[in-house]
Amino acid sequence: MNSEPSRAGLERLRAIDWSDDSAAYEHAQSRRLLMHEHLRRSALWAQAYGAEGDWPFFDVTRYIDKEFRLPPALATELDECLKKVAYSARKTCGAAVRLAELRARGDIAMPDLPDLYEPLILFYERGGEYLQDGAGFLDLTGVSIKPRGLRHHLVDLPFLTLDTRTLDALDAKGRISYHAPADRSGLVVRRRLLKAGEQRDEVFTQDLRWEPTDLxxxxxxxxxxxxxxxxxxxxxxxxxxxxxLGVSRPDASRPDMTRIDIDDPEFEMAEDEVALYRGGRFTGEVVEYQRGALVSLVTYKEGVEDGPSKEWYVDGTLRSDGVLRGGLPVGESTDWHRNGRPAARVLMSANGLRQLEITEWDDEGNLTKEWRAERG
Structure with a gap:
């Protein structure tokens, strides 16, 4: 069994500062959205496992497999960690580690649903616990919300932009409204209403900063x-x-690499499958977004696929990962099911002309195909 996901989750819990109220105030806006997303995901999982009565903060592993237990050493580490976790968060923090371990075990089919606890763990990392009062309000420190009931949250608009840099950009003081061109083609502008009636209009620039604007x-x-x-x-x-994430901007880790959006009007694919940009053969990365989420990245050299190629599901789960050279897949490539389990692994020769190994699994983790080329 691969316990790396559960141990990684345990390390995240150990790193949380449960006493930093200043962080909670600083991140009030993003924490509100993260909590709403947890309420939505929790409603989906509760409905799937008949746990409506325990919604929204429950341990889903108790419903998936009542006999499931963590390995003794990991269970001891988790118990010690939870002693330092804020009381209201202990159940869900423990559940996050247990669910990661149960997923890694890979012998139980689970519904095709987004990770239940990720938004809540991010919420904790950005300012600690929540408190619940007798009237049903959740005090998130700096803002309060009242859950509207499980059925309402089942149909909530998903909040899938969980990148830390995006969450940071959403946090600011004041009452905030957002504005954009009707076709969503321009820059985002926010209007902040501060104390004493002060109003500030700011635009999110290509330098990834909020700057004053008259737009x-x-x-x-x-x-x-x-x-x-x-x-x-x-x-x-x-x-x-x-x-x-860098639409039409260079990758900061690769200053010589240009990145463009697949919908850029100056990008086209020629009939011979050569990528062209502004009339010339393109070298760089082409990315595609759906509903604001990155779903594919393909690397080109002189118009031909050459380099890393990745795909993601809209919820951020990796869908495929491989490398091409001269338009041909080389080395190992992997596909994943929507639930995060491996779907296929293919090993190609260094020149991309010969398959060496193929392994496939169904979405429950069962091996369905295993093939290796004969030596020779």
Whole structure:
């Protein structure tokens, strides 16, 4: 059994500062969205396992497999860790580690649902626990919300932009509204209403910073081509994440690598499957987004696929990972099911012309195919 995911989760819990109220105030906006996403995911899992009565903060592993137990050494480490965890968070923190271990065991089919505890762990990492009062309100420190009931949260709009940089960009003081052009083609603008009636308009620039702007005023006076309309904070988060993940910007770790969006009007695929950008053979990375989430990245050299190639499901789960050279897959490539389990692993020769190994599994982890080329 691979216990790396559960141990990684345990280390995340150990690193949380449960006494830092200042972080909770600083991250109030993102923590509110993360809690809403937990309520949505918790509703989905509760419905799937008949745990509606325990929603929203429950240990789903008790419903998946009542006989499941952590390995003794890991159970001891978790118990010691939970002694330092804020009381209201102990059940879900423990459940996150247990679910990771149960998934890693791979012998029980689970529904195709997004990770139950990730938004909540991020919530804890960004400012500690929540408190629940007798009226049903959740005090998140800096903001309070009242869950509307499981059935309401089942149909909530998903909040899938969990990148830390995006969450940081959402956090600011004041009452915030977001605005963007109707076609979502321009920059995101936020309006902050502060104490004493002060108002600040700021735009999220290509330098990934909020800067003062007159765009909303000019749009209202019809002095710009773009007509800005108010959008929800989840829509704003998707647009911000698109910028954060580097649409049309170079990869910071590879300064010589250009990155463009597949929908860039200056990008096209020629009939011979050669990638062209601004009329020339393209070298760099082409990315694709769906609903603000990165779903594919393909590397090209002189118009031909050459380098890392990755795909993700919209919820952020890795879908495929491999490398191509001269348009041919080389070395090992892996596909995953939506539930995170491996679907296929293929090993190619160094020149990409010969398959050496193929292994396939169903979404429950059962081996369905295993083939190796004859030596020779």
């Amino acid at each position: 909303l005023r000019l749009s209202g006076e019809k002095k710009t081509d773009a007509v800005y309309t108010q959008i929800g904070d989840i829509d704003a988060a998707q647009l911000i994440q698109s910028a954060v």
